[in-house]
Structure formats: structure tokens, C-alpha cells
Amino acid sequence: MATKVPSLEKVVEQIQDLIKNEQDSINTLLHRLQLLQVYFINKDTILILNLIINNQKLKKLSLL
Structure with a gap:
């Protein structure tokens, strides 16, 4: 039998x-x-922006 x-x-x-x-x-x-x-970079950017915004709101509240 030949292969x-x-x-x-x-x-x-x-x-x-x-x-x-x-x-x-x-x-x-x-x-x-x-x-x-790209998803994780965008997610981190959004988280950082939210932290900055929240920090600014806290500063305004403390000035009042």
C-alpha cells in the first residue's frame, strides 16, 4: 500500500x-x-474628570 x-x-x-x-x-x-x-483610557479619563469636578464642588462649598 503506497502513500x-x-x-x-x-x-x-x-x-x-x-x-x-x-x-x-x-x-x-x-x-x-x-x-x-481605548475603552480603559476613556474610562480613566472620565473618572479623573469626575474627581476634578467633585473636588471643585467641595472647594466651593467650603468657601461658603
Whole structure:
């Protein structure tokens, strides 16, 4: 019973397809991570602004 060996070109093509699929997967994950980064940066900015506003309100109250 003989086993059929694929040509070198076919093997290279399959490896290139696997690499491309991995690159696509990595790019998708990277994009998701970048979106999370933006979300957390925006969330922190909002929290800091709220702290500043609340601090200013407290200062005004203490002056009265």
C-alpha cells in the first residue's frame, strides 16, 4: 500500500495558508486589545474628570 506524497509546492502552499490564517487571527485579537485599551483610557479619563469636578464642588462649598 503506497502513500501518496504531496509535491513540495503543495506543501509550501499549505504552510503559507496556515501562516496567513494565523496572521489574520493575531490581527483580529490585536484589534480587540486595542479597542479595550481605548475603552480603559476613556474610562480613566472620565473618572479623573469626575474627581476634578467633585473636588471643585467641595472647594466651593467650603468657601461658603
